[in-house]
Amino acid sequence: MQYVDVEIQSKHQIKGSVFLGFLVPYALFESTLEKLKKEHHKARHIVYAYRHLEQGSLQEALHEDREPKNSARGLLDILRRGDLIESAIIVVRYFGGVLLGVGGLMKAYSQSLQLCLQNASPKPFEPTQSVRQWVSYPVLEVLSARARKHGVLLKKQSLDKKGAWVCLQASPELLEKVLGD
Incomplete structure (x- = not known):
């Protein structure tokens, strides 16, 4: 298992929609989410996924913020495949006027995390x-x-x-x- 110890950001655009990715250590997840909600209050959607170890039990979450079901599922899948723990991904979406469909959204949200991971240097996870x-x-x-x-x-x-x-x-x-x- 491994984790990220610093915030890593990404930005890309698909058919007018702008996607801002924020890969953060889990310890910074809640404060970063609150900060992003205030800074990007005009954004259409803020989705997230995380994997966190709590009292020896792995906790995972996925929040799709009114997007179609499973449209952000790739975020959690990528965290699992990368064996990332104590890490969270938050993606802010500004709607560009073109519906992307579930498949397009899955690719777009996943790309946000993949762009973050390209600039990440995950560390081996050691128990807390x-x-x-x-x-x-x-x-x-x-x-x-x-x-x-x-x-x-x-x-x-x-x-x-x-x-x-x-x-x-x-x-x-x-x-x-x-x-x-």
Whole structure:
């Protein structure tokens, strides 16, 4: 299994419709989706697929956002064939006035992900580890920024006057990037 650790974007056009692809680490999925919904509020459709390991169980999802059934199915199929986990693809579609049909949509959405994968360097997936530690508030700001940058999940567990206990979850490699220096 493998995963992507940075956001990768693609853009292509088919019969007037513009497709914007965003391949992201799963840890950034929800925040990226919300950001894209705000930035592209005039887009006709925002579809997505992801594969995520939650408490040892593989969770997969596909959302076609009012597109015909199975029109974005290729996104999940490509993630599976590429053995990608802890990764999500979001595709924003601006309708160009020409109906593409289910087959045309399948190709178009799949092409968005394939273009992203051409520029990706997936890393081998390592099971997630958790690190719990106390940090002062000034350090917490820096640590939070690093965690977002590297797709590391940071949860604040308890706060006091001088700092907070936090739990960081990611692969050992990503934890080292965030906690190093």
